[in-house]
Each structure stands twice: as C-alpha cells, then as structure tokens.
C-alpha cells in the first residue's frame with residue numbers, strides 16, 4: 001500500500017501551536033479511557049445472562065440421550081454441532097466441539113502438527129525450521145503462537161479483498177518450509193476485510209511446495225455483522241476439496257463474542273481425515289469437553305436462527321460505537337491526508353493508518369492524554385510494523401460517549417504527531 005500524503009502540510013505545521021495547546025488542555029482533564037482489547041461490553045454480555053439459568057435441575061440429557069453431566073462425547077453434542085455446522089456452512093461430520101476457547105484449539109492444532117505432523121505430511125513439523133505466512137495487519141495472538149513455538153513468520157500484505165495473493169502463491173510454491181498461513185477471513189482483526197471468493201479459491205487451489213501445508217482459518221467473526229447485510233465468504237473446506245486439496249483447511253470459531261467471552265463454546269472444522277487426526281490426539285488430552293456448557297448454549301439459542309437473532313442485538317449495541325469512530329475521524333481528519341481508516345461492516349476493530357513512522361508517537365501521546373491504545377506494532381509479526389503506521393482501534397468495550405472522547409483525543413494526537421514530523 002502506498003504511503004499517505006498530507007494534503008496541506010504547510011497548514012498542518014502552521015497549526016502546531018494550536019494542537020500543542022489543545023493537547024495540554026486535554027492532559028489537564030485526567031482522562032482514563034481504554035481502547036486496547038476487543039472485548040464485548042457488559043451490556044453485550046448481559047444479552048446472554050439467561051444462559052446462567054438455561055438449564056433446570058433435571059435438564060441434563062441431550063437429544064440423543066447423552067447425559068451431559070458425565071464423561072464422554074469427545075465430538076460434542078449433536079445439537080451443538082448442528083448450530084456450528086450452519087454457522088460455518090459445513091457439515092456436522094466435519095466438526096469437533098472443544099472447550100471455551102478457539103485460541104486453545106488453534107494453538108493445540110499447531111502444537112500437534114509440530115510434534116506429530118498432519119495426516120498427509122511426512123512427519124513432525126518441528127523436525128526442521130518452518131515458517132507461517134502472516135497477512136498483516138493481523139491478530140497478535142496468532143503471531144504469539146508462532147513466536148512462542150519458534151515458527152518463523154513471513155509478513156504478507158492484506159488489502160481490501162484479502163492477502164496479496166501473487167506474493168502468497170510465489171512464496172508457498174517456492175519454499176517447502178512454509179507449512180502454514182494464518183487467516184481471519186471474515187471481518188478480519190483488525191482491518192475488517194472479508195476475503196473475496198477469488199482469494200478463497202486461489203488459497204484453496206494454489207500449488208504449495210509443502211505437501212502438508214495448512215490454512216489456519218480463524219473464522220472468529222463469521223456471524224458478527226454490524227449492519228443488516230452480511231459479507232459473503234466462500235466456505236473453505238469445500239473449496240479446498242473442490243481444488244483437490246481436501247486437507248488444507250483447519251477452521252476455528254467460537255461463541256466468545258456471541259455468548260460469553262472465555263465462557264462460550266469453541267469448535268474446529270476440517271476434512272474427515274483432519275477431524276479423525278484431531279480426535280485421536282484430543283482423546284489423549286481429555287475424556288470429553290464440557291457438555292453442560294454446550295447444552296445450556298443449545299437451550300438458550302435453540303438453533304442457528306436463534307443465534308443469528310441474538311447477533312442482531314449485539315449489532316444494535318456495537319453499531320453506534322463504530323459509527324462514532326467514523327464520524328469523529330471524518331470530522332477531525334477527513335481530507336487532511338494524514339490518516340486513513342477502515343469502515344468495517346462487521347467484527348470488532350477499526351484499523352487506522354497514519355503517516356509512515358508516526359504510530360508509536362501517536363500511541364505515546366494518546367497515553368499521555370489518558371487514552372490507552374493497543375501498542376504500536378502489535379498487529380504485525382514480532383510486534384514490528386515495518387512502516388510504524390498502523391493503530392488498532394477497539395471500540396466495543398467503553399460506552400459510546402467515551403468512544404467519542406477517545407477518538408477526539410486520538411485525532412488530535414494524529415494531528416500533533418504529524419505536524420511535529422512535518423516540521424522536521
């Protein structure tokens with residue numbers, strides 16, 4: 001992506017003393033606002049409070065007679081699988097239901113591959129140095145998994161329709177040590193991008209030097225629309241099968257941002273061979289997941305239609321906050337050429353790009369003014385944004401009025417840091 005160009009640098013520099021004065025005045029206010037992590041607000045969590053009483057004392061049997069209080073049921077309850085099958089547009093046979101966290105499932109899938117390899121591979125990935133492609137800006141915890149386990153990360157640009165596919169295709173075709181790629185294919189964290197059908201088809205069909213290459217398809221925001229329409233995403237397991245690479249995709253999702261964050265239900269979807277392999281390992285790890293949690297989710301949502309109706313209530317709470325971010329940025333920074341920002345149709349984040357080299361300074365200034373932002377570089381492998389310009393904005397947690405104040409502060413910090421930089 002090309003660098004931003006200030007529309008009127010002379011005027012911005014002339015305004016420097018005004019920005020400094022406004023900044024000093026804000027510092028006096030003693031603000032304490034936190035825009036760091038994409039957590040649901042307490043109002044959003046309240047929406048799922050009936051979960052706590054969704055099971056009565058004698059309600060513990062699943063539709064197939066399984067006693068949810070007892071061990072077993074490694075796959076998960078059939079009715080929970082039915083809901084995730086619709087959510088991920090796949091079949092229940094392609095699913096295994098996990099515990100509360102999809103991050104755990106993806107972490108463990110990577111570790112299993114490192115220790116044991118994958119079905120169509122030639123042994124443990126850890127036998128040699130391996131790499132993952134990391135479309136960026138991306139999700140910092142994906143990058144932490146790689147860093148923690150010594151997997152080298154290769155940054156790939158992410159544009160409006162997905163990763164830069166020409167680069168991806170070249171890299172995977174020529175380097176057999178590239179075993180995996182992180183993808184947040186819908187309402188991506190943090191840019192809000194949904195991969196186009198063409199991108200999904202190319203990812204599914206591309207020739208990879210590693211026969212056991214995997215797409216780690218983190219569909220965390222599959223049903224997290226902010227507006228009445230959804231951005232369609234081609235189903236990747238079927239796309240891979242159609243392209244002759246049936247085992248390529250490992251799909252992850254959870255209800256963390258549907259019911260309760262960290263106390264929801266997570267799922268892994270993949271080809272029958274991948275699912276059989278995952279279950280072989282999971283059977284060593286656990287005697288079975290928390291089926292009572294699954295059952296209360298099933299009782300609460302009833303079915304996928306119930307879940308999507310619930311998501312509309314989340315959207316009603318989230319949408320005004322996202323609209324506030326856009327309104328303030330447009331009012332304060334529109335036309336300046338000092339920043340560009342995404343206007344996502346779903347998900348949890350807005351991605352703000354500034355002049356090259358300014359992100360660290362803007363985040364530092366915002367902190368001094370009482371607004372905490374995600375650290376600069378967090379959205380890139382190794383915490384290093386090569387152009388030091390990307391800032392992740394997470395508007396979900398604070399009330400809308402605080403989002404407004406925080407965005408006014410961030411906008412001022414963009415103006416101030418840019419003016420100082422342009423002055424030289």
Ligand SMILES: Cc1ncc(COP(=O)(O)O)c(C=O)c1O
Nearest residue numbers: 101102103139184189220254256
């Ligand atoms: C892209 C993405 N994947 C996974 C997660 C975490 O999911 P879970 O709560 O299911 O572990 C998040 C949370 O912010 C996320 O943004």
